[in-house]
Amino acid sequence: MQPGFHRQRLAGLTRLMQAAAEDWTQELRQLTAAGPALVDIHEAMTRVAFRIIAQATFGTSMSDAERNRLSDVLTQIQAFYVRTIRQPYLRPWLQGTGSYRRHEALSLELRELVRGYIRQRQAAGPAAATHDDLLQMLLDARYEDTGEPMTEERLVDEANILLLAGHETSANALSWLFYLLATHPEAAARIREEQQAAGLMERPPKFEELVQLPYSMQVIQETMRLYPPAWILDRVALEDDEFQGRPIPKGTLFSLYVYGLHRHPDLWPEPNAFRPERFGPGAQPAVPAYGYLPFGAGRACASATTSP
Secondary structure (H helix, E strand, O other), X not given: OHHHOOHHHXXXXXXXXXXXXXXXXXXXXXXXXXXXXXXXXXXXXXHHHHHXXXXXXXXXXXXXXXXXXXXXXXXHHHHHHHHHHHOHHXXXXXXXXXXXXXXXXXXXXXHXXXXXXXXXXXXXXXXXXXXXXXXXXXXXXXXXXXXXXXXXXXXXXXXXXXXXXXXXXHHHXXXXXXXHHHHOHHHHHHHHHXXXXXXXXXXXXXXXHHHHOHHHHHHHHXXXXXXXXXXXXXXXXXXXXXXXXXXXOOOOEEEEEHHHHHOOOOOOOOOOOOXXXXXXXXXXXXXXXXXXXXXXXXXXXXXXXXXX
C-alpha cells in the first residue's frame, strides 16, 4: 500500500480529518451554548479519531450505528488482550471465568463486520474503482513476487490493523494535547497567534499550508514526548540472541518503557517540563537519536495501549 500514500491522497485525508474536527466543534458549541459543560475528552477524541479512520478505510457509506458498534467491539477486544499481556498471571482466572470465550466471540463479530464491507465493495464491480479510500487500496494491491491480490482473510486482517492502529494512539495523543493546552494557556495563546499570522483563524489550513504552523507542530511533538501514545511497546525476540553477555532466548517478550525513555534526564533537560521549543529548528540539545519514539521506530507502526 505504501506507494498509494502520495501527496494527493494525504491532502484528501487531511480534508476528511478537518471535516470530523469541524463536526466535533459544532457539537461543542451546542453543548456550551448555555454555559460551561463537562466533556470527557478521551471519549470524544476516541469517537472523532475512529470516525476519521473508519471513513478513510471504508469511505462514507458506513452509518453512525455501524461505526459505533465497530469502535465498541474493537475497544473491548484491545483492552482485554492488552491486559493478558500486561498481567499474564491473570490468564488462568480469565480462562476460568469465560473471558477468553466472550472476547473470541467479539473477535469473530469484528471479522464478520469487516468481511461484510469487503464483500460489498467487491460485489460493486467496476463501480468500486471510483472509491478513493484505504479499502480500495488494499483491494488493488498486488504482491510484487506473484502479482496476486490478497486473500479475503488477509484483507480482513489488514483492514482491522488499519482500524486499530489508526485511531487508538491518535485519540490518546489528542487527549493529552488538550490537557497540556488547558494547563499551559500561554502555549494555547501562541498557537492562536500563529494561526492568526497565517490567516487561518477563520478556516482550516490546506495540506500545503500546514508548514506555516511550526509551533503547533512543536506542541504536538512535545505532547507525544511527555505522554507517548504508545507508552510501552511489546516486542518478541524472533531468534536466540544476546546482549552484553546476557542470553536472550527466542520468544522472549520485551516491554519497552517509552514513557520512561522520553523523560530520562540524561536525554532530556528538565524532562518533566512542557517545553515545545525542544523541537524547534536549531534547538540545543538536539532531539536524541532513538530517544524519541512516540510511535516506535523502524518500518512498523506500533499500536499499543492506553496511556498511563
